[in-house]
Amino acid sequence: MRTRVLVIGAGIAGASAAYHLSDLCDVTVIESEGHAGFHSTGRSAAVLSTTSGNPLQCLLAEASRDFFLKPPVGFTNQHLTHPRGLLWIACSKSSQSKLDRLVSRDQLTSKTSRRITLEECRRLMPGFRNESIAAGGVLEPDCISIDVAEFLAGYLRLARANSVKFIFDSRFTRALRIKAGKYRWKVVTTKGELFFDAIVNAAGAWSDEVAVLAGIPKIGLQAYKRTVCTLKLDSDLDTWPLVMDIDSQIYFEPISGGLLVSLSEENPVIAGDAKPDEIDIALMLDRLKNTLNFNIGRPTSAWAGLRTFATDKLPVVGPDATDESFFWYSAQGGAGIKTAPALSTILRATFLDVELPDMFIENSISKDTFSSSRFK
Structure with missing residues (x-):
């Protein structure tokens, strides 16, 4: 039975x-x-990344890669993933050691990430402010976006x-x-x-x-809120990688019709229907302005979601x-x-x-x- x-x-x-x-x-x-x-x-x-998250999460992501690239018959008739790349940046020289440690840790999983200079960061994305990539970056080229x-x-x-x-x-x-x-x-x-x-x-x-x-x-278990918004930029975003700040200040990535941005915050909340706060949206836009040399307007949409952690x-x-x-x-x-x-x-x-x-x-x-x- x-x-x-x-x-x-x-x-x-x-x-x-x-x-x-x-x-x-x-x-x-x-x-x-x-x-x-x-x-x-x-x-x-x-995204499927082997540098974002703790080491065990990254190992689990790598163990999931084949499923995303070759899902079971009948699962979908379209691609589940698309090439994206992930660029980690640091807004201060003091964070350089964090970037170095990230590369060393990734050698346990995909072994493809590497340290890049400020000049290489700028070639990937010409819109960076110098101070946002003062310590260079870490590039994970095999990071792929997930539908x-x-x-x-x-x-x-x-x-x-x-x-x-x-x-x-x-x-x-x-x-x-x-x-x-x-x-x-x-x-x-x-x-x-x-x-x-x-x-x-x-x-x-x-x-x-x-x-x-x-x-x-x-x-x-504890639920945490994370705020996200989308906005339009006067730039060709198609070739941009996902960008994450090593100090968890912000992350952003291209999406159809604009840029998706997150404050990357983890605010403890009671489980419920999470909503974005105006102060978090304002802080997110301020951090984005300090990272990119673009005219940043108001978001076209904003929302919040929950992430739940064990201790x-x-x-x-x-x-x-x-x-x-x-x-x-x-x-x-x-x-x-x-x-x-x-x-x-x-x-x-x-x-x-x-x-x-x-x-x-x-x-x-x-x-x-x-x-x-x-x-x-």
Whole structure:
């Protein structure tokens, strides 16, 4: 008999979990919003980079690369990625050592990044102010942009092809463990009661709340807000790389019709529908003006999204220490898009008790690396 699995949340975590379990399990996904990817995934611009994020996130990104370049048959009929490149800059000479350390760390993954001079930075992007590239930069040429909407759609497409059931506008209210009977869990939602053998908690910023409602101890996750805007520039942006400041002051990248800019902030918030603040938008534009020698106007659009972290800044994937039928798939910390293929592979391995592919073992990543037991 196939295991009945409930996945809570239809962002990239929930969608990838549903797909990777659906060949051997009967999967249902519930989502409190009216469509998939409403909060974090749908407000994300993502790249596959091996220099942005902590070292384990970068290893997971590299392990995900083949999926992005060669997705499963039926996943999409278009390219999921496009060449972009990533240029790290530093606004002060004092940050030069940070750029040097970044290059050294990247040698553990893609081995393609290199230090470049102020003059090389200017050849890549003539619009830099001298003070913004005083310490030169680090170029990661293999960084590729990800079509987030099509990536999410691909997971939903194949999940539905595998008979995954999606229930939208359905809020999870509680789950009760059944001591005797056919199923392990009785799940109560705003659309009725459901029964399952196992639960996958892919609720993003709400994951701790979901755990408590299921009688599982929370693990101390924290949501952070990040502000983004788009604007038009009187310049040919097509050849620009993604640019990130090594001190997390700002990042920006070309998009169709203009430039996408983020303050790169991490302000702790309570899980909810994040909104941009005018003061953050003003600070973002001021930093952009100090970085680029262009006439910077008002944004054409602005929004905010959530990034959720565990206390050690690593994802949480696998069964809970108190109940092996309750699985965590949370705390991707803003790297959920680029690491989804790798993390959902780890989830599948822990859920089905199968071996991980060799690439994980070779990089010292096991099924227990991201276990919630590290918080107990």
